Amino acid sequence: MRRQRRSRRGYSGKKPTIAPFLLAAVLAAAALLIELFVNAGIRFIALPLLALAVVCAVYGLSLRCEPGLGRAVRIVLVAVLAASLVFFAVLEGVIIAGSRTELKGEPQVVVVLGAQVKQSGPAALLRDRLETAAEYLKEHPELPVVVSGGQGRDEPTTEALAMRDYLAARGIEAERIWMEDESHNTSENLLNTRALLEGKGYEMDDTHLLVVSNGFHLTRVRMLAERYGLEISTLAAPATDLPAKVSSYVRELPAVVKSFLFD
Structure with a gap:
């Protein structure tokens, strides 16, 4: 019996589609543009888009394999997606479970982590953090507070300056408010705050911090603080803006993965 000649158009006899590769290219380009030009508040979308681009590319390659190999690749791809x-x-x-206040010992310094600042002032999530911090600081007038946050591309001023002004307007004495205005992510918030306090004479091995942020953020804060050797308690601020709260819980997923791997 004459062996069937393999088609030049692929093992199935049909011309393999280029649609998965085109879609992969579009998704990868979108991820790059978001990472380069979109504000930090929604930049987390870039990572899922890049992951989808890889999935599309692998699926396209599976269509160009021998039928048995291609089917095996697609089965593995589905298994990986399900596991993900x-x-x-x-x-x-885990993030939801960690969205809680956790007080241990007696804090010596309060630290408020920055978030988006708009032309009109702190955005809703940051206002929630500041209101929570201001209430605690009024109850503990002996404690200083570090406000930590630099200036993003779309922000009119540093987050630290906006936070200082907000707390001062709520009756917190200016001399109690110390600004850390160089950081651009949670890792830098903690490391730069540590450097600022060391510069003021604090021995960080013996200094207990109370970190104030929205609940969705606190799992990552605890993870990084433990990694950097910081002794902290956490004070969970509410997230009163529902759309911002939902968005934050979604984008915190890739943020935790990124911080675990790279920070």
């Missing part, structure tokens, strides 16, 4: 969904569901549960 389970992983992120579990991680979201």
Whole structure:
């Protein structure tokens, strides 16, 4: 019996589609543009888009393989996607479980972590943090506070300056407010705050910090603080803006993964 000649158009006899590769290119380009030009508040979208680009590219390659190999690649791809969904569901549960106030010992310094500042002043999430911090500071007038946050590309001023002004307007004495205005992410918030306090004579091995942020943020804060050898308690601020709260819980997923791997 004459062996069937392999088609030049692929093992299936049909010309392999280029649609998955075009979609992968579009998604990768979108991820790059978001990372370069979009404000930090929604830049987290870039990572899922890049992951989808890889999935599309692998799927396209599977269509160009021999039928058996291509089917095996697609089965593995589906398994990886299913495992990823389970992983992120579990991680979201961990983030939600960590969205709590956790007080241990007697804090010596309060630290408020920055968030978006608009032309009109601190955005909703940052106002929530500041209101929570201001209430605590009024109850503990002996404590200083570090406001930590630099200036993003779309922000009119540094987050630290906006936070200082907000707290001062709520009756917190200016001499109690110390600004750390160089950081651009949570890792830098903690490391730069540590450097600022060391510059003021604090021995960080013996200094207990109370870190104030919205609940969704605190799992990552605790993880990084432990990694950097910081002794902290956490004070969970509410997230009164519902759309911002939902968005923050979603974008915190890749942020935790990124911080775990790279910070």
